[in-house]
Amino acid sequence: MPDATDADGLTVGQVSTRLGVTVRALHHWDEIGLARPSLRTAAGYRLYTAGDLERLHRIAVYREIGLGLDRIQAILDDSTADVPGALRAQRAQVAERIDRLQQLSAGLDRMIDAHERGLLLTVEQQAAIFGPQWNPDWPAQARQRYGDTTQWLQYAERSASRGPEEWQAIADAIAGLDRALGDAMDAGVTPGSPEANQLVERHREVFASYFPLTRQMQVCLGRRFEADPAFAAHYDGIRAGLATWFRRIIDASARAHGIDPDTATWQ
Missing domain, CATH: 1.10.490.50 (Antibiotic binding domain of TipA-like multidrug resistance regulators)
Known part of the structure; x- marks a missing residue:
C-alpha cells in the first residue's frame, strides 16, 4: 500500500461522515476485502482515494436496496456479472416486502x-x-x-x-x-x-x-x-x-x- 500525505485521501472518519456509513461497517468491508483503502499515511493511517470513494458509494447504494455483501462483491468484481438481472431480482423482493408492509399497515x-x-x-x-x-x-x-x-x-x-x-x-x-x-x-x-x-x-x-x-x-x-x-x-x-x-x-x-x-x- 503506497504512502500518502493527509491531503491525498479521506480518513475512515471522514468517509463515514460523507457517506453516512458507520466506521464499524467500513472496517468490516476492509477486513473482508470488499472495500479497502488504497493509501496509507506515513503514520500508518489508512486513506480512501476518489476511486475508493466511488466504490464505497456503489456499495452503499446496493446495501440500501437490500443486496448482501457477497452479491455486491460479485457485481463489483466480476465483469461477467448480470447486474440488471441481480437488480431485477432484488426489485421483486422489494415488491414482496412492500406488499407485506401494506398488509401490515392495513392490519394496524x-x-x-x-x-x-x-x-x-x-x-x-x-x-x-x-x-x-x-x-x-x-x-x-x-x-x-x-x-x-x-x-x-x-x-x-x-x-x-x-x-x-x-x-x-x-x-x-x-x-x-x-x-x-x-x-x-x-x-x-x-x-x-x-x-x-x-x-x-x-x-x-x-x-x-x-x-x-x-x-x-x-x-x-x-x-x-x-x-x-x-x-x-x-x-x-x-x-x-x-x-x-x-x-x-x-x-x-x-x-x-x-x-x-x-x-x-x-x-
Whole structure:
C-alpha cells in the first residue's frame, strides 16, 4: 500500500461522515476485502482515494436496496456479472416486502379502529346481523365504560380480524344458546344438574368470542344479567324469569368448582 500525505485521501472518519456509513461497517468491508483503502499515511493511517470513494458509494447504494455483501462483491468484481438481472431480482423482493408492509399497515389500521370503535361493521351490517333490537350506539358506550380494561383490549383484538360472516356466526351461536336456555327452563332443568352445567359451559364458550371468561367473571355476569334492566329485559323477553334462572345455574356451577358466588369478583 503506497504512502500518502493527509491531503491525498479521506480518513475512515471522514468517509463515514460523507457517506453516512458507520466506521464499524467500513472496517468490516476492509477486513473482508470488499472495500479497502488504497493509501496509507506515513503514520500508518489508512486513506480512501476518489476511486475508493466511488466504490464505497456503489456499495452503499446496493446495501440500501437490500443486496448482501457477497452479491455486491460479485457485481463489483466480476465483469461477467448480470447486474440488471441481480437488480431485477432484488426489485421483486422489494415488491414482496412492500406488499407485506401494506398488509401490515392495513392490519394496524383495523386494530386501531377496533380499539377505538369495538365493532368494525356499518350500522346496516349491525342491524342485519344482530337484529332490529340492536342499538348501534352500544359499542361506543361499551368502549367509554370498559375501554381501559384488559377485556376490552382482548375484545378489540378479536374484533379486528372479523368480518360480517364471522360476526353472523357469533350472533347465531348466541341466539342458539338463548333458545336452549329458554327450552331448558321450560323443561324444568334444575340448577346444578348436568344439563344446567352443560349450558353454563356452553355460555362460557360462546362468550369467549368476545374475551376469555373465567368462572368468577361468569358469576359476576350472571348477577348483572339479573340486576341490569337491559339484560334482564332481554332474557325475560325470551322466557319470564329466565334472567334469574340463568343466574342461578351459573351460581350452582360455580359452587361445584369451589367458587362462592357471594364473594366472586371480576378476575
